[in-house]
Amino acid sequence: MESATYDVVVIGAGPVGENVADRVVQGGLTAAIVERELVGGECSYWACMPTKALLRSQTALRAARQLPGAREAVTGELDAAAVLRRRDSIVSHWTDDGQVSWLNSAGITLYRGQGRISSDRTVEVTGADTAPTLLTARHAVVIATGSSALLPDVSGLGEAAPWTSREAAAASQVPGRLAIIGGGVVATEMATAYAGLGSAVTVLARDGLLTRAEPFVGEQVAQSLREAGVSVRLAAEAASVSRDGDGTVHITLTDGEQVDADEVLVAIGRTPNTQDVGLDRIGLKPGAWLTVDDTLRVLDDAGALIGDGWLYAAGDVNRRVLLTHQGKYQARAVGDVIVARATGEAVDDRPWGRHVATADARAVPQVVFTDxxxxxxxxxxxxxxxxxxxxxxxxxxxxxxxxxxxxxxxxxxxxxxxxxxxxxxxxxxxxxxxxxxxxxxxxxxxxxxxxxxxxxxxxxxxxxxxxxxxxxxxxxxxx
Missing domain, CATH: 3.30.390.30 (FAD/NAD-linked reductase, C-terminal dimerisation domain)
Incomplete structure (x- = not known):
């Protein structure tokens, strides 16, 4: 088995992992980053960037139609195929050459494959096309593997090949009918996007729309979606799902009513990508969210540091705030604190200090790109x-x-x-x-x-x- 040693090893090369690695390199340390999919992660290819690309064209069209003078210049409808082509361009056609080039220019070493903690400060990397490599970290290992869509335990759902946020963001065709299970950010944004692209959209929101926001938010978004032709079904819960031979999806609700669609998108929440990163080797539960202190060091179930505090977790995996910009904020904090501890610098742990992620509880900004x-x-x-x-x-x-x-x-x-x-x-x-x-x-x-x-x-x-x-x-x- 090949081996190498770095000051910091980061598992996950999404925006969070990239920022951690960049921050520690800027601080004078060496860094390796491990990625099993595309460098750039969920946000770049299956979330923030492609979904906003799907929404932006219709937002511009709508704005033009709300202004006399500009309105008269609009002579056609939204070109769905052109929107999808622009989306493909925004995500670099799902290739990460540009991101890999940036890693090289930043002095960060990339290892492609699955990274698993094998013992204190060591990460084993295995991939289909490369020999296993053992990476040793002098100072810290950072888990920044993000999260995936959560599928509820609904009879027949898995067999019906549902869309998650990934399939919705990367779809090559616009379905004639789209049913969406959920009422949160992904559900409302994709309802807005696909209604604008020409789908007949039905939203099945058991608990309401955008319920974590102020009450008037969900009310106004629901009204707007309905005006756009979306069927918004509040207090509607799926009991079973099936897909028949011609591809039609049948969703049976708990009240017995049936909703038919060409595709069904499930958008009810997220689950951490920690199932296969070696947590069991250090006494933690695989597949669990990771608990951290305000400097993002991982804690065990008793609230104690892992070892001497060598393990950190940033981004979705720590469940503090599941937003890309907040994960990047955590990445800057954790990168700075690793450098400080490695060089003997005093750690600034004041309420708004540079090494603590206190904004996660006090000042989280969020935009929902609905209409x-x-x-x-x-x-x-x-x-x-x-x-x-x-x-x-x-x-x-x-x-x-x-x-x-x-x-x-x-x-x-x-x-x-x-x-x-x-x-x-x-x-x-x-x-x-x-x-x-x-x-x-x-x-x-x-x-x-x-x-x-x-x-x-x-x-x-x-x-x-x-x-x-x-x-x-x-x-x-x-x-």
Missing amino acids: PEVASVGLTAAAAKAAGLRIRVVDYDLAAVAGSTLHAEGYQGHARMVVDEERRVIVGFTLVGPDVAELLHAATIAIVGEVPLDRLWHAVPAYPTVSEVWLRLLEAYGR
């Missing part, structure tokens, strides 16, 4: 109350802001800020409306920086922009 878009950061009103905060909720109609009138005819939207009354700072912010994603970072800065409301009065929004909602919210809150 309308949903942009949120921090706590919902319900979460803030549950955390014991004395809050005040301030709402404002985005359509009443001068900039929205210019942005689109018939603009509709809503903004909410959640204020911690004890400290007079914003702890939560939610926007629903066309193109609100670009407004989100201002709210993220306000929450992360704990900017007092008295100071925000001096952050003057430009007129006439939709950002003027900040002034209107402050006016509604009062001095």
Whole structure:
């Protein structure tokens, strides 16, 4: 068996693993990264990038049709084949040559194959086309293997060859009828995408739409989906699924009703990719989410470090926040802390210190690219109350802001800020409306920086922009 030694070994070359490796190399350490699929991971090929590519063309078309003058210039319908071709280009036709080239330029060594921890600080790499290699880490091993779609225990579902988020993102044809089981981000975004591409879409949402957001979010997205021709079935639960000889999928609901479709997408959650990374060799359960401290070191069931703290986990596998940008944030933190510990530098563990991932609990930004878009950061009103905060909720109609009138005819939207009354700072912010994603970072800065409301009065929004909602919210809150 071949062997090699590096300062840090990273299992998983998605955006999180890439950022960990890059950060430690920039800090003067050596790094190897192990990947069994494509370098760039889920986000690059089967999630963030392709799904947004499927959505972007129809968003642009919709925006044009909402503006007199531009509306008259639109002479045709959305070209689904052209959208799919652009999606293919965005994902480099599912080849990772560009990503591999970047790894080489960054000084990161790539090993293709399945990486499994074999003992403390050692990772065995096996692949179909290469001899097994044993990698030894002087300082740290990082698990950054991400997550996969969770399939529920529904009779016949597995045999019916359902789509997961991967198949939905990479489909080569648009199905005539698409049924979606779930009501979260993937479900609502893909309902938006495929309805725009021409599918007859049915959403079966047992628990409602986007239930982790403010209540008005799911209501507005459901209304918009229905206006787009989507059948949104709330409180609908699949009891069994089958696919017959001609390819038709039959979904029988718990109330006995049957829904027929050409494809069924299951989007109810995620499961960690930790089944085959050697967790059993170090006393952890294969297939389990990994518990970490705020510097992302893995803890055992008793809350103790693994060995002397050589094992880290970043991204989806630690279940803190299952978002690419948040995983990359964790990667920067874990890369910096590994370098600090390796070089004897003091670790900055202050609440907003460089080596701790505290934003995972306090200030997580997220955009749902439905129509309308949903942009949120921090706590919902319900979460803030549950955390014991004395809050005040301030709402404002985005359509009443001068900039929205210019942005689109018939603009509709809503903004909410959640204020911690004890400290007079914003702890939560939610926007629903066309193109609100670009407004989100201002709210993220306000929450992360704990900017007092008295100071925000001096952050003057430009007129006439939709950002003027900040002034209107402050006016509604009062001095």
